[in-house]
Amino acid sequence: DVQLLDSGGGLVQPGGSLRLSCVASGFSFHNYAMSWVRQAPGKGLEWVSSVSGSGDGTYYADSVKGRFTISRDNSKNTLFMQMNGLRAEDTGVYYCAKDLTAAGREVFDYWGQGTLITVSS
């Protein structure tokens, strides 16, 4: 069975940093693009970033470009998100998500359980 276990959230002050991780199992991790999607409290879903299966291609929402860095370690089946310069508006639950197909077209068929980030002083 496909499983995605995301972790690394917590309370951080504005301007601080966090690193999220998502450990994948049950599929050929290196073959699939992976993404991070977030959800502010009581709000809708917002795509944050995607990375290709090889890790060579990365994509970001304008709201996080220059502050967040997505990466992956295919030898450890793990997806990362380095988050710097955190702002109050970055508060929310962050989900890692797997692409439906190897073509990587941002269709998310499996999701992690989510990790909560709270940016507050």
Place this chain on the structure above:
Amino acid sequence: DIQMTQSPSSLSASVGDRVTITCRASQSISSYLNWYQQKPGKAPKLLIHAASTLQSGVPPRFSGGGSGTEFTLTISGLQPEDFATYFCQHNYIVPPSFGQGTNLEIK
């Protein structure tokens, strides 16, 4: 960027009802439209991709239609477990984006 607008934002219905949720894109997205269901405190679940393709394991009472800029999600014969929030999402270009959600409540 492409904006996605869902209607209605909330909907009350009874078990057994047939309901339809609409999603409109700010420009044509062909059939690059997906639907997700989310229950409180849980991650979203993919229901339909490519506008009308039912994801594996999803009951056939869920169906999707449309192309271009207007799309629908129909649930025929609502079951108690269907009361949730539904989101549409385009994957036509980067950035992909989601509708604001439709909260389906029990009448």
